[in-house]
Ligand SMILES: Nc1ncnc2c1ncn2[C@@H]1O[C@H](COP(=O)(O)OP(=O)(O)O)[C@@H](O)[C@H]1O
C-alpha cells in the first residue's frame with residue numbers, strides 16, 4: 474500500500490519535531506550547522522586518512538612477518554637467530570613448536586576493519602598456510618604459521634595496529650561541540666530571559682497584577698521592547714489614576730446639588746405630598762444611577778489582584794442575595810484560591826446573581842477547578858436569553874428591562890476579561906440562563 478503525503482505534511486511533521494521555544498530554536502540554529510560541518514570533516518578527512526593509515530600499519534606488520542618467514546625458509550638452520558632478531562626489532566614475541574600441524578585453515582574472518590587489512594596483507598606477504606587468533610589474548614593477536622617441521626607462533630602487540638590519534642580527534646570533536654553548546658546555552662538564556670520576562674509582565678499587567686517596571690536585559694531590540702513596555706505601563710497607570718480622581722470629583726460635585734435639591738424640596742409647602750414623593754424618588758434614582766455609572770467608569774480602579782479564596786467570596790455574595798429574597802444554592806470545594814481583585818470580582822458576580830434573582834425564582838451557583846483554569850457557573854430557572862441577543866446584551870447600555878441601565882452584564886464582562894478570563898451566556902440544561910465564567914487558575 475502506498476501512503477500519499479500531502480504537500481503540507483512534511484512541513485507539519487517538521488514543525489512538530491522542532492522545538493517550539495525561542496531558546497530551543499536558537500540553539501538548534503547554532504548546533505545543526507556545526508554538527509553537519511564536523512560530520513563532513515570527520516568523513517572526508519578522517520574517513521580516508523584512517524583507511525590509509527590502517528592499511529599501512531597492517532602492511533608493515535605483515536611485511537615484517539613475511540620477511541621473517543622468508544629468511545627462515547632460505548636457511549632453516551638460522552631459525553632461532555631470526556626469531557630472536559624479530560622479537561628484538563619488531564617487538565614480536567615468537568615461539569617455535571616442533572612437529573605441530575595447524576588445523577584451522579584458512580584464517581578465520583577478521584572481526585574489525587583494521588584486522589581485515591591485516592588479514593589481507595598477510596595473505597599477500599606470507600607464502601605459507603597460517604591462521605590468526607584475533608581476540609583470544611588481551612593486548613596482542615597471535616599469528617600461527619605452518620612450517621615444514623612445526624609451527625611458528627608470533628604474538629603481535631595490538632599497539633602496532635592501533636591508531637591513537639583518531640580517538641584524540643574524536644574526543645576533541647565531542648569536547649568542542651559540548652563547549653559550544655554550553656556557551657551558546659548560557660548566552661541564549663539571557664536573551665530569551667528578557668523576552669520571557671517581558672511576556673510575563675505584559676500578561677500579569679493585563680490581568681491586573683501591577684508588578685512595577687521590568688528590568689531591561691538582553692539584545693538591544695529586547696531592551697527597547699522592555700523599556701517601551703515600562704513606559705506604556707506608566708502611562709496607563711497615570712491615565713487610570715487621573716480617571717479615578719476625576720470621577721470621584723464628578724460624583725462629589727453632582728451629589729452635592731442633588732442633596733441641596735432634596736432639602737429644598739422638603740421645605741416647599743406648596744408641593745402636594747404625592748408630587749413630593751415622586752420627585753424624591755426621582756432624586757434617589759438619580760443618585761443611584763450616578764453611583765452605578767461611576768462604578769462602571771471606575772472599572773479597573775487601582776485595586777490590586779491578590780490571592781483570594783473564591784468559596785468565601787461566593788458565600789458572602791450569595792448570603793447578600795438571600796437577604797434580598799433569592800432562593801439560591803451554592804456548591805464549591807472547601808478551598809479554591811484564585812488571584813483576584815476581590816472588590817471588582819464581587820461587583821461582577823453580584824451583578825450576575827442580581828440579574829438571575831430579578832429574572833428567575835431559583836439560582837444555583839458553583840465553582841470548581843477545571844484543568845488549568847477555574848470555572849464558575851451561575852444557573853437560573855428564568856426565561857434565559859435567546860442566543861442571538863446574547864452578544865448585544867453584554868454591551869453597555871443594552872437593556873430589555875424598563876428602568877434597567879444595561880450595565881450589569883457589561884461591567885461583569887469588563888471585570889472578568891481584565892482578570893484574563895472569559896464569560897459565556899449559555900442555555901441551562903432544563904431551561905433558564907447559564908452564565909459560565911472561566912478564570913485563569
Ligand atoms: N439571568 C437572566 N435571565 C434572563 N435575562 C437576563 C438575565 N440577565 C440579564 N438578562 C437580560 O439582559 C439584559 C441586560 O442585563 P444587564 O446588563 O444586567 O442590564 P440591566 O439589568 O440593567 O437591564 C437585561 O435587561 C435582561 O433582559
Ligand SMILES: [Mg+2]
Pocket residue numbers: 824827828877880881882
Ligand atoms: Mg442587571
